[in-house]
Amino acid sequence: MTNIVTLCVKYVHIAFMKILVIEDEKKIANLLQKGLREQGYNVDISHDGNDGLERAGTTPYEAIILDIMLPGRDGLSVLRKLRERKVTTPVMILTARGEVNERVEGLNAGADDYLAKPFAMDELIARLRALMRRVTGENISFYKVADLTINLVNREVMRGNRKIVLTGREFRLLEHLMRSPEQVLTRTQIIERVWEYHFDPGTNLVDVYIQRLRRKVDDGEEVKLIQTVRGVGYAIKPE
Ligand code: CA
DSSP: OHHHHHHHHHHHHHHTOEEEEEOSOHHHHHHHHHHHHHTTOEEEEEOSHHHHHHHHHHSOOSEEEEESSOSSSOHHHHHHHHHHTTOOOOEEEEEETTOHHHHHHHHHTTOSEEEEESOOHHHHHHHHHHHHHHHHHTTTTEEEETTEEEETTTTEEEETTEEEOOOHHHHHHHHHHHHSTTOOEEHHHHIIIIIOOSSOOOSSHHHHHHHHHHHHHTTTOSSOOEEEETTTEEEESOO
16 A cells, blocks of 8 residues: 555656756657656656757756757856756766766866766666656755765765765855855855854964865866965866
8 A cells, every 4th residue: 555655646746857968960869758757757858958948947847968069059048047047956968988077177167067978778767767756856955066965964074985074164165166166165155154253353263274175085186176366265166
């Protein structure tokens, strides 16, 4: 009995899930549509960047699968525009194999995951599910910058497969940096948000904590994420 109820709830839930596929290669778009429909999702297809952007901005989708090379407007530009407009729908980008730069750029531009072409439908569906679970469950409790993730619920911080152990204050500092990736936070802003001082204690507190964080997050990593913006403050982004 319980199982039947669970199954019904699951079915109803999925039946309302709408996914937008922005992909100009008709063969791939059709394959995606077929595969996703078989799983019970509603699928809209767009073959053009501008049209995709328009749809994504006007229809509430559960997720967007976004190709990079598109006519009209490329995928990265679609993604940036969406994030600029505060559309937070999870986005999975599709990249050609080996396009490391685009992958990194895509993640920086606000993609939640990526998949290299050619991909297996099973993998795409599994990753898409994980992505939607992650994002719908906790819109504001999970942040990702490049391969660094912070989970505000279980307080787990990961750099790739490496687990990072932080003190309470270090965690708050990282959390605030990751809440607004690429944006420079001034020392004053950091002091206010992390220490809740509404004055400048005139110490190098922030710098000391940034150094500690850097050691844990960036030491031994090829790509450094915690950036000093001289004379202004700090930002988190791939260098
Ligand atoms: Ca394409």
